[in-house]
Amino acid sequence: MPATVAGSPASYGPNLRALAAYLLVFQHIPIERSAQLITDLTGANVSTGWVSGVLGQAAEAVADSLKLIRALLTLGHVPHADETTTRIGGGRRWLHVACTERLTLLGLGPRSREGANGLGVLPEFRGVVVHDSLALYDGYPDARHQLCGEHLIRELTAAAEDHPDERRPLQVRWALAELNKQAKKATDQGLADIAPERALVCLESFHHEAAVGLSLHPRAPGRKQSPTRNLLERLRHRSADVLRFADLPGLVPSTNNTGERVLRPVKT
Template sequence: MTVTEHRAHRCRCGGCGAVTGADMPGQVAGSPSLYGPNLRALAAYLLVFQHVPVERCAQLIADVTGARVSPGWVSSIVAEAALLVTDSVKLIRALLTLAHVLHVDETTTRIGTTRRWLHVACTSRLTLLGLGERSRDGVNALGILPDFRGVLVHDSLSLYDGYPDARHQLCGSHLVRELTAAAEDHPGQWWPGQIRWALAELNKQAGEARADGLTEIPPERARVYLKSFHHGLRVGLSLHPRVSGRKQSPARNLLERLQRRACDVLRFADFPSWVPFTNNAAERALRPVKTQVKISGCHQSETGAAVWLTIRSYLDSARKHGLPAFDAIHRAFTGNLWMPPVALDA
């Protein structure tokens, strides 16, 4: 730790008696003492990216740097950092709205004793996290989906169907898990394994098409798997006919969804060069929030949670562009804020 002392001298004119005081440097003006950008960036990095609890963060800083910071000061850094990265996050939101492909997902988190919903919208290059209800209004609170016109990758949660201007890709990993469960529930039936095999093979063919620089899977490669997919659906529907009433069996519901939304299930095979098979990107973006709760506990206020998520969105987006997390937050504190390049991204 290096301590710099600034002395602002005051002088009185012997003739007129006017007192003139020297101005303090801009970075310390108005404050009797101030920690520099290196230490503030370190505190924000430890709290948000490394999930270190506030008191342990203060102790770690003291042990490593010799600066005896208070837990209260450490806690205040998050709000300051969130304010500094606001312009970058605004641009992230705008670029996500214009993306060709957008991954969305949701999960629960806790604020104090209250359960809240956490939403994410992301691409391979950008991430935006935010709080909201598990409803259309909650999703809209991110400020992206109402104006989104690309391909929306998600699980089969019904609220995402309320965006007709977007095209959809249902997560293949979720469907594979549901088909595996159906195979376990109906061990004598072959249709779950056949559909699962067809989807897996189509995903493999999509990967090979991308590697070869193709914009589509050659028809002769895809034909057998598409035929197996639709044949498995017909067999499954014949074995699980509809019953009177609104409640159907899980197998019937799965089969009807696969049939009714076949285009949304197979869109990755139609556009292998840019539509993904799974929604893993969104799930990876949500995972650090769960880690934060496990290590540091839940946030005690919605304001505290919101500013933490703002910084995390900024750091995740910067890291996707190859900038280390500490460098990204240090740039915010030194007036050289990282901004995402203005380019449409899948």
């Protein structure tokens, strides 16, 4: 009997355990369906209890690797952060992620700074973190920020639809899209900066149109403002965090797509 197989009536080797962990953790297939899939493909009549038990074994096996991933993300330059809901045991839970193209750390927690802190990355992080505009990420003053341009583009498109008589949202959207195009062009050409003449045109359009938009949408009494006003204030007050990708082309991405791709299988 191989040393890797325990002496019990239903013992399976490391390859089958690895397959079970892969189906559960990477492909997000439920336990019962994973057991059925393993039986159908391999002929091993595994139980749901056995499949569930593999998770604990896998967690022990990767504990040191998780510590290394956490340290590398904390010491890195540009991680992505995101969050989404998932259902566990019939209840709704929040899943947080900190990741790069090569490193991923996931953790359950509340939809709050405490939940994001549970990953053990952002509290000590000192680089540029890419994220959406969720307020919890504002609580990391030692980090620099890049707000997801894809989210901003969608919000600007919605503002244009809400106010079809205004061209300001479309002009700001054009400026962001053009800056992103120029940043990619500079990166492809091995340049450290966007061509100054193109950057000037885009930046002037961005700031001017945002300022005019604010004048057309004055603040309403009280704290609650319209989505368009909130968006325009964010573009003005956090312009450095919106446009950081243009200052550092090739180093800071303009979108949080990497973080969203990691979470998408959970939603699917």
